[in-house]
Amino acid sequence: MKGLILAAAVLLTACSSTPQTHYYQLPTAQVPATVIATPADGQSVVWVEHVSVPDYLAGNGVVYQASEVQYVIAANNLWASPLDQQLQQTLVSNLGQALPGWLISSKPLGANYDTLNVNVTGFQGRYDGKAVISGEWLLEHQGRVIKHAFNVVLPQSEDGYDALVSTLAQGWKQQADEIAKTLVTIK
Incomplete structure (x- = not known):
């Protein structure tokens, strides 16, 4: 009898x-490397100081909004590195691509730079097949603070986490392009 139970348990475990x-991981834009010891006179410098995310996005799981009030954090579809770090790295890369000749960094450089902080409040897939990227950014430029809210909603091209992450990356790049446009207009 014991042998039969053991065999059944092994069979169930194997099945x-x-x-x-x-x-x-969010894809990053490939920006040609340049070696600059110190920022050149007159060169525009932006320090992307911080990108923050709320607790529900700060975990390892990719987030899916199942209804207006329910969010599901995936257990087997995970961010390869912390989302806030990925968002900061890709923002630096995307701004560098959108603003050739500017120095965009995740560290303060020189004595005269603009400071950019971003608070991401939404970065998830949604029940209607769309990806949501929302929040606000604050830019400190020559003693002035510019604050801008954003809400990007993009349709996914297909189902699945691969498509969701690609769509989220596309929306994040769109937001970086909007920030770049603002930076150009204030210079």
Whole structure:
């Protein structure tokens, strides 16, 4: 009898499968490397000081909004590195691509620079097949503070986490392009 129970347990264990875990990283723009010891006179410098996310986005799981009030944090579809770090790195890269000749950095450089902080309040897929990127950014420029809210909603081209992450990256790049336009107009 014990042998039959043991065989059944082994068979059931063999039949069950562990869900495969997938890791996601936002793609970054490839900006040509230039070596600059110090910012050149008259060169525009922007320090992307911080990108913050709320607690529900700060975990490892990619977030999906299942209804107006329910959010699901994936257990097997995870960010490869912390989302706030990915958002900061890709923002620096995307701004660098959108603003050739500018020095965009995640560290303060020189004595005269603009400071950009971004508070991301939404970065998830949604039940209607759309990706949502929302929040606000604050730019400190020559003693002035410019504050701008954003809400980008883009349709996903297909189902699945790969498409969701690609759409979120596209929306984040769009927001970087909007920030770049503002930076150009205030210079």
